[in-house]
Amino acid sequence: MKVYNSFAFLLAAAALAFAQNPPPGGRGRFGAGPRFLGAQAGMTTRVVKGAPFSGDLVTESTETLADGNHIRHTSTVHLVRDSEGRTRREESLAGLGALAAGGGAQQVVFIHDPVAGASYALDPVQKTANKSAWTGPARGVRSSGAAIEPRREIRGGGLNQSVKTEALGAATIEGLPAQGTRITVTIAAGAIGNEAPIQVVTERWYSSDLQMAILVKRSDPRSGETVTRLTNVTRAEPSSALFQVPPEYKVAEHAAPLFRPPADAAAQ
Amino acid sequence: MAAGLCLLAAEMKNESAPPRLEAYLVRAYRERYPQRVQPAGEVRRWWAAAAAVLLVAGALWTGVRPPQPPLVAANSGIAAPANEDQDSAFIPLPNAAGSLQDDDVDLVRVELPRSAVTALGMPASDDSDAETVDAEVLVGPDGVARAVRFLN
Numbered sequence: 001m002k003v004y005n006s007f008a009f010l011l012a013a014a015a016l017a018f019a020q021n022p023p024p025g026g027r028g029r030f031g032a033g034p035r036f037l038g039a040q041a042g043m044t045t046r047v048v049k050g051a052p053f054s055g056d057l058v059t060e061s062t063e064t065l066a067d068g069n070h071i072r073h074t075s076t077v078h079l080v081r082d083s084e085g086r087t088r089r090e091e092s093l094a095g096l097g098a099l100a101a102g103g104g105a106q107q108v109v110f111i112h113d114p115v116a117g118a119s120y121a122l123d124p125v126q127k128t129a130n131k132s133a134w135t136g137p138a139r140g141v142r143s144s145g146a147a148i149e150p151r152r153e154i155r156g157g158g159l160n161q162s163v164k165t166e167a168l169g170a171a172t173i174e175g176l177p178a179q180g181t182r183i184t185v186t187i188a189a190g191a192i193g194n195e196a197p198i199q200v201v202t203e204r205w206y207s208s209d210l211q212m213a214i215l216v217k218r219s220d221p222r223s224g225e226t227v228t229r230l231t232n233v234t235r236a237e238p239s240s241a242l243f244q245v246p247p248e249y250k251v252a253e254h255a256a257p258l259f260r261p262p263a264d265a266a267a268q
Numbered sequence: 269m270a271a272g273l274c275l276l277a278a279e280m281k282n283e284s285a286p287p288r289l290e291a292y293l294v295r296a297y298r299e300r301y302p303q304r305v306q307p308a309g310e311v312r313r314w315w316a317a318a319a320a321v322l323l324v325a326g327a328l329w330t331g332v333r334p335p336q337p338p339l340v341a342a343n344s345g346i347a348a349p350a351n352e353d354q355d356s357a358f359i360p361l362p363n364a365a366g367s368l369q370d371d372d373v374d375l376v377r378v379e380l381p382r383s384a385v386t387a388l389g390m391p392a393s394d395d396s397d398a399e400t401v402d403a404e405v406l407v408g409p410d411g412v413a414r415a416v417r418f419l420n
Contacts, residue, residue: 033381034378034379034380034381034384035378035379035380035400036376036377036378037377037378037379037402038376038377039374039375039376039377040374040375040377041374041375042372042373042374042375042406043372043373044372045372046372057409057410057411059410059411059412061412063362075410075411075412076411077409077410077411079409089374089409089411091407091411092411093376093378094411095407095410095411095412095413096376096378096405096407096413097361097412097413098384098387098388099378099380099384099387099388099403099405099413099416108376110374121374121375222362223362224362226412228410228412
């Protein structure tokens with residue numbers, strides 16, 4: 001009977017503790033908004049060396065509904081890169097858009113370290129780090145001076161569409177010289193059941209100094225408009241501590257890489 | 269001699285030991301090898317305790333389980349691990365294109381209120397009483413969700 005009572009007490013205590021501890025993410029199990037369960041860093045397809053910077057990547061999207069209503073979302077990512085090509089991204093769940101309705105304050109940090117050969121997803125609330133095996137860039141390493149814009153293919157073969165590319169010249173954006181390109185994809189009438197042609201316009205401003213696009217505007221009548229811009233840019237070398245897991249974090253490791261490069265990229 | 273024994277066996281075929289002898293042998297065996305017979309109520313209590321332990325362990329494991337690896341990452345140039353089954357594919361989200369580097373994605377796992385499914389314009393299953401749904405979201409380098417996959 002004594003043993004039985006001990007088990008009953010254990011059951012009651014465990015149930016009480018389980019009910020009182022709020023789940024990670026800062027809200028109750030059935031509150032509004034998403035609850036963060038975990039994260040895992042994926043593959044980096046491109047490592048840029050010799051072009052350190054830090055800045056905020058702000059994305060604003062506006063979706064216009066058929067009745068004229070609008071859905072707007074804004075997300076900000078703090079982006080850091082050092083001379084060795086290590087990157088760190090600090091972001092919130094707000095970037096999940098409609099999926100983060102009513103919440104999204106939870107922060108997530110992704111570190112990609114080609115030098116150490118590992119990637120991490122950090123949970124600053126639970127002080128945990130999820131380590132992934134480094135899969136390496138699939139499309140080679142760019143070093144400073146090799147200002148080659150990544151090749152961007154227009155996919156969707158078989159669709160009756162045309163692609164027009166225009167050079168927009170040079171401009172200074174956020175204090176950085178940039179080259180502009182406008183790509184207009186026209187989907188012919190009837191290609192996807194559309195009565196009239198559909199035009200998807202993407203305007204990209206590419207910085208050779210940072211070797212990345214620093215302003216992208218995209219307009220698609222099917223999904224709305226999206227503007228992504230890099231702001232608050234600093235060219236100083238960031239602290240190496242930013243690319244390391246803090247010692248108080250508990251690290252979990254995945255033995256096998258989750259993400260593999262696509263077959264066509266791996267063959268290059 | 270063998271023939272004589274066979275004849276004796278045939279004559280004693282219908283003979284057997286008296287029931288009293290059998291009872292005596294059984295009693296003597298139990299005295300020599302005592303066997304504890306548990307009362308039925310005690311057995312039930314042990315089973316109940318074991319079930320309680322399993323219940324507590326299961327609840328705790330469910331609450332603190334680490335992130336599980338994604339199964340399939342379609343539409344993003346990402347292949348699933350070879351040893352994983354393909355339960356369901358990721359669903360591309362509106363405004364997912366137009367990023368700075370489309371090929372780089374990370375994964376975030378969240379528990380969403382079921383209303384978030386309908387907010388995306390997707391039909392929520394009516395045959396589930398769950399208020400929440402677990403989802404894996406592929407996030408681009410701009411922090412914007414590219415695709416989502418619902419796990420339950």
